[in-house]
Amino acid sequence: MLDERKASILRAVVEEYIQTAQPVGSGHVVNAPGISVSSATVRNEMAALETEGFLAQPHTSAGRIPTEKGYRYFVDALAQPSLDRASTLQVRAFFDRAHGEIEQMLADTTRLLTGLTDYAAVIIGPPHEAGKVRSVQLVGLTPRVALLVAVLGSGGVEKRTIDLAEDVDDALWLRATAHLSAQGIGHPLAWLATAPLSGEATVDVVLSRVRAVLVATGQDDADHVYVNGASRMAASFDAVETVRSVLTILEQQLVVVSLLRDVVDRGLNVAIGSETGMQPLADCALVVAPYTVDGERVGTVGVLGPTRMNYPQALAAVAVVGQRLGRRLSEG
Amino acid sequence: MLDERKASILRAVVEEYIQTAQPVGSGHVVNAPGISVSSATVRNEMAALETEGFLAQPHTSAGRIPTEKGYRYFVDALAQPSLDRASTLQVRAFFDRAHGEIEQMLADTTRLLTGLTDYAAVIIGPPHEAGKVRSVQLVGLTPRVALLVAVLGSGGVEKRTIDLAEDVDDALWLRATAHLSAQGIGHPLAWLATAPLSGEATVDVVLSRVRAVLVATGQDDADHVYVNGASRMAASFDAVETVRSVLTILEQQLVVVSLLRDVVDRGLNVAIGSETGMQPLADCALVVAPYTVDGERVGTVGVLGPTRMNYPQALAAVAVVGQRLGRRLSEG
DNA sequence: GCTGGCACTCGGTAGGATCGAGTGCCAACG
DNA sequence: CGTTGGCACTCGATCCTACCGAGTGCCAGC
Structure with a gap:
């Protein structure tokens, strides 16, 4: 797109501007390596680069600054990644x-x-969702609140607060945990939101609440x-x-x-x-x-x-x- | 510490300066509510407040700005919390x-x-440390790596990566988990770092690694x-x-x-x-x-x-x- | 003791001169 | 014909000066 000389000039302008944050004049460009023409020639080329949209002038009597298009060309064609x-x-x-x-x-x-x-x-x-569930359990915190904790294959841990309307004893959390483990391990966490219930009424109260919470929080903080x-x-x-x-x-x-x-x-x-x-x-x-x-x-x-x-x-x-x-x- | 009039003037200066970020002159203070003296009097008082260290002048012919001491007095004696x-x-x-x-x-x-x-x-x-452990388990991720997951009474979950030098099968994680649960539940997480070992050699390899990790990460990201x-x-x-x-x-x-x-x-x-x-x-x-x-x-x-x-x-x-x-x- | 008056201070703004980096253009050159 | 040295020109940045006005300290009088 740009002939070699224009490209060299553009590179010189971008590189110096990156360093100094000051508009770059033709006088500086001729000191850059790879430039072996006079400042007048550079000026002509820079004027051309400006009309083509690679450079811009903050005001009439100032040096040039790269435009977005100029940076883009620099990145695509001139810059090669280098790390000291x-x-x-x-x-x-x-x-x-x-x-x-x-x-x-x-x-x-x-x-x-x-x-x-x-x-x-x-x-x-x-x-975390991507990972398969390695372990899932409900841990009772208070009589009505438990924490659903799932460990995923990626090493991530997801947790959700499960709160119920009525008191529940720890045995019920255990039974629900057993069901969730049997159903969920090896599947993504979201799958539990659609996994079958147990058929046992007291347990299913818990399970349906788990479903609801998983549905509610499933997507966003992914x-x-x-x-x-x-x-x-x-x-x-x-x-x-x-x-x-x-x-x-x-x-x-x-x-x-x-x-x-x-x-x-x-x-x-x-x-x-x-x-x-x-x-x-x-x-x-x-x-x-x-x-x-x-x-x-x-x-x-x-x-x-x-x-x-x-x-x-x-x-x-x-x-x-x-x-x-x-x-x-x-x-x- | 300050008589009532000085306090009113200080309050007026602080309140206006908070609003405008501009040095406050005597002319503005007289317009403040609670001030019923002339600007000359205010000037005298402001000069006194300056020598006492409550106000400062950015330069000779400017208004006054509160000093740290001025703000301090305002906060301690003049400001009462108010929320709209x-x-x-x-x-x-x-x-x-x-x-x-x-x-x-x-x-x-x-x-x-x-x-x-x-x-x-x-x-x-x-x-999280403050809470008592409600649940603790080791979940195997790879043959040599497991995740220690502890649920605390506060609802927080702590996890630590446990990596061993040799492959371990899932049964061993389970046995270690059983031991940790028996020992740790009801105690702070840090307590597990000093809890007794099981006496069973293969399990104790895991347990001592758990101890080491808990000691290493115990304090800082608390x-x-x-x-x-x-x-x-x-x-x-x-x-x-x-x-x-x-x-x-x-x-x-x-x-x-x-x-x-x-x-x-x-x-x-x-x-x-x-x-x-x-x-x-x-x-x-x-x-x-x-x-x-x-x-x-x-x-x-x-x-x-x-x-x-x-x-x-x-x-x-x-x-x-x-x-x-x-x-x-x-x-x- | 408070107050109106007054001379004074000094930062901020505006206008004007100067400087210089940089430009565009052009004539001359190889 | 592309390149180059030369030159007039532009215009932001800097500096100086004048001026304005908000604000002060002080003092004499109420």
């Missing part, structure tokens, strides 16, 4: 040490990502989102209003989930500015990578930063973390 | 509807608090912190650097916990600026209230805002939410 040696080692060390509960590990992984990139990091954890490094957004922008609106987005877990999911579904690994589809993120870019467990995409890792983010670094960091996270989760 | 009718109803409605898992409810409660006050809200949940409304901090300050440093604090759960705990331990319900003991919070104030379950303090609710926060509102909101939260948790 120290970071690579850091990632390896992290996953070698990683252990313990999955929730804790995912939270720690977001911290790793913000540490690597200096941007906000987001991880969508594997949905996703487990981990966000970290929101404070880095404040370092990326100098308009406090921008910071505020971005933070507002990051606080809404549902929005974050649908945002990442949407980007992944469109087959993108980078969404720049308006490509995110969210007006408050006009000055942001999102770099994502799905990760797989046993060949199946179960979640997404991503970083959110300013449009002038260090794409090579962010792409590499997200890719390698996603890959190693998937591998780590696969081996259980 | 709509908010009161909102709180009541929230807790009438509140149900389901405790984690979800606490997260929702932080949202309620930020909604009420427009400041960031923090809640420290009841420590606290469950819920933070919401961090984006409101960005609306409270116009220096982006201030926002960044405050957000950094809010992201560190351990810091937040020790901060709230420290304030409560000092018997305060408000910590203003340097009273928080954290330099980045010099421009912030923290309003907290412990909440009790069955007469015992099990957690804390709080809001974090700028030093010029609406103390009457924040005090009232935190107090009523803490109270109703405790009541709600007490009734189970």
Whole structure:
């Protein structure tokens, strides 16, 4: 799409702008490696790049700034992911040490990502529903309230409060548990919502309440989102209003989930500015990578930063973390 | 400590400054209710309040701003908590509807608090350790890995990954579970770390691993912190650097916990600026209230805002939410 | 002791000059 | 014909100055 010289100039502008956040003039571009023409020629080419929509001028007598289209071209054709040696080692060390509960590990992984990139990091954890039930039981808390606790193959634990209208003794919880275990183990948790009743009246009172609760809470909080490094957004922008609106987005877990999911579904690994589809993120870019467990995409890792983010670094960091996270989760 | 007129003037300055964020001049104070002297007199009194350390002047020819000491006096002697009718109803409605898992409810409660006050809200949940174990079991996930799942009386569920060096069949998990249940139910989870072994060699391999894991993870993640409304901090300050440093604090759960705990331990319900003991919070104030379950303090609710926060509102909101939260948790 | 009056202070805003990085254009050159 | 050095021009950023006005401290008089 762009001849080699234009591409080099665009690359030089993007790379310098990412570093300095200042409009880049032709004088700077000629000092960039791979440029061996005069500043006048560069000016001509930059004017052309502007009319083609890759660059923009904040005002007449200023240098150029990449447009979304410019960043897009840079990401698609010019940037190759690269991670410095120290970071690579850091990632390896992290996953070698990683252990313990999955929730804790995912939270720690977001911290790793913000540490690597200096941007906000987001991880969508594997949905618990996907796993088969390994164990299910009802634990009485008070005479009328019990906790339905299900352990899933993925290592996740789901719990639901079951409250009844009348007092129940512990033996009944046990009988209901026995029925649920017989029916549910090996199936997804949601399956219990439609599993047959026992035919025994007192037990079925409990079971139907379990069904109702599972139906009510089945869908929504299926996703487990981990966000970290929101404070880095404040370092990326100098308009406090921008910071505020971005933070507002990051606080809404549902929005974050649908945002990442949407980007992944469109087959993108980078969404720049308006490509995110969210007006408050006009000055942001999102770099994502799905990760797989046993060949199946179960979640997404991503970083959110300013449009002038260090794409090579962010792409590499997200890719390698996603890959190693998937591998780590696969081996259980 | 202050005569009535000085107190009225201080109150007027604080209240107007909270609203406008602008230094308050004598001309504005005379328009405040309860002030029936001339501006010259007010000026004299304000000069006195300044030398006494309650007010400060950003520069010579500007109005006055409250100092930390000024806010402190306002909070201790002049402010009485007040919550508007709509908010009161909102709180009541929230807790009438509140149900389901405790984690979800606490997260929702932080949202309620930020909604009420427009400041960031923090809640420290009841420590799970405190509760007695209602149920404990080992669920095998892979031949070498099992999950220790303990249900506590509070409705909380604790889980720990137990990994062994050699393959184990499910029967062994069951036998270990039986032993743990016999020993542990009715005691705090930590007690299992010191409970006697079974004397049966194969089972004791598992049990000693359980002990080791409980010892290793026993103390730290004891606290469950819920933070919401961090984006409101960005609306409270116009220096982006201030926002960044405050957000950094809010992201560190351990810091937040020790901060709230420290304030409560000092018997305060408000910590203003340097009273928080954290330099980045010099421009912030923290309003907290412990909440009790069955007469015992099990957690804390709080809001974090700028030093010029609406103390009457924040005090009232935190107090009523803490109270109703405790009541709600007490009734189970 | 309170108050009106008054001179004074000083941050904020507006207008004007200057600076310089960067541009577009053009004529000349290989 | 593409490239280049030269040049006039643009315009944001910076600095200076003047000015305004909110607010002060002080004092004399009630």
